[in-house]
Amino acid sequence: xxxxxxxxxxxxxxxxxxxxxxxxxxxxxxxxxxxxxxxxxxxxxxxxxxxxxxxxxxxxxxxxxxxxxxxxxxxxxxxxxxxxxxxxxxxxxxxxxxxxxxxxxxxxxxxxxxxxxxxxxxxxxxxxxxxxxxxxxxxxxxxxxxxxxxxxxxxxxxxxxxxxxx
Amino acid sequence: xxxxxxxxxxxxxxxxxxxxxxxxxxxxxxxxxxxxxxxxxxxxxxxxxxxxxxxxxxxxxxxxxxxxxxxxxxxxxxxxxxxxxxxxxxxxxxxxxxxxxxxxxxxxxxxxxxxxxxxxxxxxxxxxxxxxxxxxxxxxxxxxxxxxxxxxxxxxxxxxxxxxxxxxxxxxxxxxxxxxxxxxxxxxxxxxxxxxxxxxxxxxxxxxxxxxxxxxxxxxxxxxxxxxxxxxxxxxxxxxxxxxxxxxxxxxxxxxxxxxxxxxxxxxxxxxxxxxxxxxxxxxxxxxxxxxxxxxxxxxxxxxxxxxxxxxxxxxxxxxxxx
Numbered sequence: 001x002x003x004x005x006x007x008x009x010x011x012x013x014x015x016x017x018x019x020x021x022x023x024x025x026x027x028x029x030x031x032x033x034x035x036x037x038x039x040x041x042x043x044x045x046x047x048x049x050x051x052x053x054x055x056x057x058x059x060x061x062x063x064x065x066x067x068x069x070x071x072x073x074x075x076x077x078x079x080x081x082x083x084x085x086x087x088x089x090x091x092x093x094x095x096x097x098x099x100x101x102x103x104x105x106x107x108x109x110x111x112x113x114x115x116x117x118x119x120x121x122x123x124x125x126x127x128x129x130x131x132x133x134x135x136x137x138x139x140x141x142x143x144x145x146x147x148x149x150x151x152x153x154x155x156x157x158x159x160x161x162x163x164x165x166x
Numbered sequence: 167x168x169x170x171x172x173x174x175x176x177x178x179x180x181x182x183x184x185x186x187x188x189x190x191x192x193x194x195x196x197x198x199x200x201x202x203x204x205x206x207x208x209x210x211x212x213x214x215x216x217x218x219x220x221x222x223x224x225x226x227x228x229x230x231x232x233x234x235x236x237x238x239x240x241x242x243x244x245x246x247x248x249x250x251x252x253x254x255x256x257x258x259x260x261x262x263x264x265x266x267x268x269x270x271x272x273x274x275x276x277x278x279x280x281x282x283x284x285x286x287x288x289x290x291x292x293x294x295x296x297x298x299x300x301x302x303x304x305x306x307x308x309x310x311x312x313x314x315x316x317x318x319x320x321x322x323x324x325x326x327x328x329x330x331x332x333x334x335x336x337x338x339x340x341x342x343x344x345x346x347x348x349x350x351x352x353x354x355x356x357x358x359x360x361x362x363x364x365x366x367x368x369x370x371x372x373x374x375x376x377x378x379x380x381x382x383x384x385x386x387x388x389x390x391x392x393x394x395x396x397x398x399x400x401x402x403x404x405x406x407x408x409x410x411x412x413x414x415x416x417x418x419x420x421x422x423x424x425x426x427x428x429x430x431x432x433x434x435x436x437x438x439x440x441x442x443x444x445x446x447x448x449x450x451x452x453x454x455x456x457x458x459x460x461x462x463x464x465x466x467x468x469x470x471x472x473x474x475x476x477x478x479x480x481x482x483x484x485x486x487x488x489x
Contacts, residue, residue: 026244026298033291053280057324061287062317065294069313072298072306125276126337 252292308387323365
């Protein structure tokens with residue numbers, strides 16, 4: 001169980017690094033998907049199978065697909081990749097690298113101190129998540145649904161005016 | 167039972183399951199052609215071996231000896247990965263199916279149903295990436311249609327199962343089958359059953375919903391540039407997908423392994439087989455709708471229908487629990 005956690009955590013970090021450094025947008029998105037799948041495995045190992053399944057269904061299976069879909073629609077080819085390569089100059093890396101190194105040092109210190117033993121004790125199943133959502137966090141869920149409804153109406157409105165202009 | 171024994175049983179379940187699945191899927195290519203022939207008053211492949219069964223072997227050999235060509239303008243890595251994703255995701259989804267109480271790999275997974283939905287949503291990548299990496303406009307159009315079609319129909323497929331989950335009170339597939347001992351969910355959840363099956367048809371992009379590869383408008387759609395065994399993987403992946411949707415419909419709506427007299431495994435195989443034959447019959451009987459009709463049908467009919475189904479199920483359950 002520990003090695004599963006460690007391997008998936010390492011995969012998640014490596015895949016995220018690849019996401020940032022790829023010049024081709026689709027390749028970057030694929031690495032991001034791998035990273036999300038690794039995070040889902042981390043959730044699973046930590047005792048949250050429901051969150052793990054939702055991570056795969058919603059993030060990897062729906063949101064990332066939409067990203068890939070949009071990139072396909074735009075059909076940006078090698079030109080965009082070259083542009084991206086030109087933007088990623090060495091001086092660009094100084095700031096982010098400094099912050100990342102800080103985090104890496106922190107991680108090393110925590111691991112060396114053996115302070116990451118807080119693996120979840122109990123498994124949080126779907127029922128517990130549901131009870132928490134419509135019980136304790138009712139207000140947050142309702143607010144989120146307001147937001148989604150507003151988004152839906154806005155999308156509908158934008159779609160309508162586009163067809164009228166035709 | 168000790169630990170190594172459990173591992174051995176699990177391993178043999180996996181190996182036999184995969185072998186059975188591959189043989190069944192390749193045989194299905196022949197079964198489909200014979201059934202289509204039967205329904206269209208012709209013979210179908212009947213020359214190689216008894217009843218033409220060896221046609222499967224002939225097709226396999228032919229595919230292996232075809233030139234496996236990668237177009238120079240394609241994105242090599244993604245082009246190679248895409249067919250693999252198509253097969254891996256459908257085969258992984260079989261892991262959670264409880265065929266009988268004894269046969270099954272992780273049939274007791276507490277989020278089994280969500281695991282299936284997760285795998286089927288990852289399956290979209292295969293088609294989308296194949297369409298994108300081929301760098302061909304027909305393939306791209308096919309990939310885009312596939313993405314829109316599969317992402318939308320996934321929504322209804324997931325929602326159509328909410329009624330089952332509410333009645334069974336669990337995402338665990340074994341528990342769902344157990345709760346159908348007396349009444350199959352196809353009776354109280356008929357709308358869910360119909361929507362799930364149509365959604366499954368769209369997910370496997372089978373005729374009449376094979377718009378991503380509609381040959382009269384898109385060449386071969388997303389797999390236009392594929393040849394040899396890579397095409398074979400998409401092809402077999404589609405047939406495994408048919409078995410997958412049929413097996414899940416059996417588990418969720420037709421009482422899984424339950425049935426009188428016959429042993430559980432035979433009941434499961436029989437129900438799945440009938441559904442597979444129904445898949446073929448739909449292909450033989452129905453014309454392909456236009457793409458916009460198909461999407462409108464989904465969002466304007468299937469979505470409201472599933473939502474009404476959920477509300478009605480909830481209302482009935484509430485009524486029963488209070489009265």
